[in-house]
Amino acid sequence: MDVILFGPPGAGKGTQAGRISDALSIPHVSTGDIFRYHLKQGTDLGTLARGYMDRGELVPDEVVFKLVADRLTQDDALGGILFDGFPRTVRQAELLADWLSTNGRGTGVVVNLDVPESILVPRLTGRRTCENKSCGAGYHLVFSPPVAHGVCDRCGGKLLQRKDDNEETALNRLDVYRSQTAPVLAWLRQHDAPVLDIDGTKAIDAVGNDIEEGLKAFSA
Ligand code: ADP
Numbered sequence: 001m002d003v004i005l006f007g008p009p010g011a012g013k014g015t016q017a018g019r020i021s022d023a024l025s026i027p028h029v030s031t032g033d034i035f036r037y038h039l040k041q042g043t044d045l046g047t048l049a050r051g052y053m054d055r056g057e058l059v060p061d062e063v064v065f066k067l068v069a070d071r072l073t074q075d076d077a078l079g080g081i082l083f084d085g086f087p088r089t090v091r092q093a094e095l096l097a098d099w100l101s102t103n104g105r106g107t108g109v110v111v112n113l114d115v116p117e118s119i120l121v122p123r124l125t126g127r128r129t130c131e132n133k134s135c136g137a138g139y140h141l142v143f144s145p146p147v148a149h150g151v152c153d154r155c156g157g158k159l160l161q162r163k164d165d166n167e168e169t170a171l172n173r174l175d176v177y178r179s180q181t182a183p184v185l186a187w188l189r190q191h192d193a194p195v196l197d198i199d200g201t202k203a204i205d206a207v208g209n210d211i212e213e214g215l216k217a218f219s220a
């Protein structure tokens with residue numbers, strides 16, 4: 001089963017992804033994480049993506065889809081993928097739907113994390129992430145703080161703030177979400193993708209429980 005984890009920046013997609021990925025035994029694929037990996041490695045793709053990411057704009061659709069199509073053909077993705085941060089434009093949704101139908105896969109289930117904008121900016125500016133790629137644990141200064149300030153509970157790694165999580169870029173990302181990404185949800189509904197609407201304002205564990213219960217109903 002393919003699952004699209006949908007929602008605005010700061011909705012809690014990355015926070016919930018690990019639990020869903022474990023429950024369904026499908027790999028978690030975050031296009032944002034892939035771009036950040038390329039940025040760190042200094043690849044051509046990273047160089048290309050950097051300007052867009054720093055401004056809070058979207059990387060061009062064809063570039064994103066090439067990367068996703070490569071990922072979809074890897075062995076561990078044959079039974080399904082958990083998409084996080086993709087598709088983010090109607091064009092990306094069309095490209096994905098074409099690929100899935102050509103390859104005999106259904107539309108996938110959409111998990112829509114519903115969170116009002118007023119909560120998103122503080123969530124983004126307070127977000128911190130473990131520096132170790134093998135860990136990657138996520139925290140929030142106020143809503144999900146580590147035991148020791150600035151240190152990962154799981155691995156002792158340093159907690160870093162993303163460059164694009166400053167207030168100005170976060171606001172721009174929310175504008176981009178409103179104009180380019182929010183219409184994707186309507187498009188998916190029109191194309192008969194089952195959508196599980198989740199109240200993303202609840203506590204992290206409660207949101208996770210709601211998603212797990214909802215997905216059980218879909219796969220039953
Ligand atoms: P996304 O991947 O959708 O951009 P994240 O999962 O990284 O969002 O969450 C953004 C920030 O909000 C993180 O710092 C995270 O710890 C925090 N967060 C996530 N879910 C919740 C929640 N249900 N309540 C409070 N804070 C949350």
Ligand code: ADP
Nearest residue numbers: 009031032052053056057058059064085086088
């Ligand atoms: P968020 O936590 O805000 O949801 P992501 O980590 O998913 O952020 O994405 C960070 C940045 O990477 C985006 O602002 C954008 O520049 C780029 N990006 C990630 N996924 C996509 C995508 N599907 N299409 C275009 N750009 C993307």
Ligand code: ZN
Nearest residue numbers: 130135152155
């Ligand atoms: Zn860690």
